[in-house]
Amino acid sequence: MALHLVLKVLGIGEGDEVIVPDLTFVATANAVVLAGATPVMADVRRSDWCLDPEAVKPLITARTRAIIPVHLYGHPCEMDELRAIAQARGLRIIEDAAEAHGAEYHGRRVGGLGTCAMFSFYGNKIITTGEGGCVTTDSDEFAERARFLRDHAMSTEKRYWHSEVGYNYRMTNLQAALGVAQLERIGHFIAERDRVLETYRHYLEPNGVTLNPQMDGTRPVNWTTCVILDDIDRKGRDKVMARLKEDGVDTRPFFYPLTALPMYESSQQPVSADLSARGLSLPTYTDLEEEEIKTISQALLQAVQSSLR
Ligand SMILES: *Cc1c(COP(=O)(O)O)cnc(C)c1O
Numbered sequence: 001m002a003l004h005l006v007l008k009v010l011g012i013g014e015g016d017e018v019i020v021p022d023l024t025f026v027a028t029a030n031a032v033v034l035a036g037a038t039p040v041m042a043d044v045r046r047s048d049w050c051l052d053p054e055a056v057k058p059l060i061t062a063r064t065r066a067i068i069p070v071h072l073y074g075h076p077c078e079m080d081e082l083r084a085i086a087q088a089r090g091l092r093i094i095e096d097a098a099e100a101h102g103a104e105y106h107g108r109r110v111g112g113l114g115t116c117a118m119f120s121f122y123g124n125k126i127i128t129t130g131e132g133g134c135v136t137t138d139s140d141e142f143a144e145r146a147r148f149l150r151d152h153a154m155s156t157e158k159r160y161w162h163s164e165v166g167y168n169y170r171m172t173n174l175q176a177a178l179g180v181a182q183l184e185r186i187g188h189f190i191a192e193r194d195r196v197l198e199t200y201r202h203y204l205e206p207n208g209v210t211l212n213p214q215m216d217g218t219r220p221v222n223w224t225t226c227v228i229l230d231d232i233d234r235k236g237r238d239k240v241m242a243r244l245k246e247d248g249v250d251t252r253p254f255f256y257p258l259t260a261l262p263m264y265e266s267s268q269q270p271v272s273a274d275l276s277a278r279g280l281s282l283p284t285y286t287d288l289e290e291e292e293i294k295t296i297s298q299a300l301l302q303a304v305q306s307s308l309r
Contacts, residue, residue, distance in 0.1 A: 001169045002118035002133040003031030003068070006094050009145045010115065012037050016065040018094075021051040022257045022272035024070040028096050029258050037065070041258050043269035048213045049073065052271070053081035060085075066092040071100035071110050073281075074126075074223035075213055079105050079113045094118070098133070101126040102190045104219035111136045116146075121175075126189055126223060127182035129175040192286035193222040199290050200225050200282060203297035209304075224252070224281035229304060234277040236307050241280055243303035249296050254279030 012018065013036040020028050022041040029039040042055040051069045067086055069077035077095075086093045093114030097103075101119055103110045111117040116137040121129040135146050148156070153166025171179075182189075201211055210228040214220055229237055241251050257272040258264040282296060 001167075002120075002135045003028065003094065003096065004034045005146055005150055005167070005169050006116045006118060006135055006137075006142075007031060007035035007037065007066070008149055009142050010066065010092050010094070012065045012092075015063060017061060017063040018065060019051075019056055019059055019067045020258070021068075021070050021072070022259050022269040023049065023255060023276060024072060024096070024258065025098070025255055026258065026261065027098075028068055028070055029264060032068070033263075038063075039258070039264065040064070041264065041266065041269060041272075043271045044072070044275070045078070046271050046275075048075050048078065048215050048218075049275055050075060050077040051082065053078055053085055055269070056082065056085055060089055060091070064089070064091060066094055066115075068094045068096050069114070070096040070098075071103055073212060073226050074100045074103055074221040075215070076100065076103050076105040076110050076113075076218045076220060078215075083113070092116075097136075098122075098125065099223040100221055102186060103221045106217045112138065115139070116142060121179055121182075126193070126221060127179065127186050129171070129179040129182070132171050132175050132179065134171075189286055190221050193284060196284055196286075196288050196293065197222040197225050199293045200297060203294055204300070207301055209300070222284060225284045226254070226279055226281050227300065228275060229278045229280070232278055232304075232307070237278055237280060239307045240300070240303045243306060244296075244299055247299040247303070249299050250283060252281040254281070 016037040017040050018032045018037050019042050020039045021044050023044045032039040040059050042059050043052050044050055045052040049072045067082060069082055071077055095114045095117035097110045097117050098120035100110045119134050121132040123130060137143050149166045150169035153162050153164050155161040212226050244251050254276045257276050259266045259268055
């Protein structure tokens with residue numbers, strides 16, 4: 001909803017194109033479709049799993065209006081390069097920061113690096129209101145327009161006067177209260193998630209397992225602890241996950257690339273396809289204990305061993 005609202009605020013719709021990463025949660029592209037525009041999928045970089053500026057450039061056409069970088073699994077995108085491209089071509093940047101509350105890029109927080117940004121407060125995000133989310137922007141004009149459209153586009157001067165079609169995209173006060181309390185504890189949540197990732201690194205990296213990326217100049221947050229398995233295909237990865245499930249360890253596969261989904265089917269983006277097939281997320285939450293992380297790590301190493309046999 002927040003992404004849809006931002007697109008409406010920026011006047012993006014029918015006939016427009018918006019560049020999104022191929023590897024993301026489906027909502028990034030769905031919002032573009034909901035606004036009446038067309039999502040164009042660009043590949044991600046192997047180094048940070050985020051939108052590749054070099055892949056964006058050749059996809060820009062006369063119809064392109066915006067780029068939506070997604071800070072995937074909590075890692076900030078290469079924003080300087082994306083901003084330079086956007087500036088040169090007169091495009092908007094809308095950050096999808098749904099998975100990256102608190103992450104920093106060259107000392108600046110995500111959510112303040114584009115024209116507008118959105119955060120999700122869904123149940124599995126770094127802070128939650130059960131369902132919900134928010135829009136951030138440093139433009140008073142866009143903020144005012146977003147508040148107007150989310151409240152049925154009702155005139156602030158004349159009650160029940162509507163000059164255009166708006167939405168009910170308001171958050172309930174009950175959920176907002178929960179969100180305020182969550183926000184007071186966000187430092188704790190981020191620190192504990194960092195601890196979880198560092199503990200996984202301790203047990204897994206010496207065994208050659210690749211975990212979440214960390215590019216110079218960035219301060220990622222650990223939305224989920226991710227693993228990219230070596231020398232394996234999608235079937236093998238799924239076998240590892242099934243084996244872990246038998247050991248009582250719940251995992252999640254990486255997102256399918258958008259270009260693999262029926263409604264967005266188009267030519268495969270190699271890096272997105274490869275990461276998607278080999279990636280999985282391990283249990284990640286604030287009070288996950290070292291002993292549990294050790295057990296999960298050992299189960300993973302064993303599951304990988306047995307899948308190679
Ligand atoms: C979770 C998520 C969303 C959508 O958030 P909802 O609150 O579930 O609508 C959008 N983009 C990304 C990248 C996400 O991970």
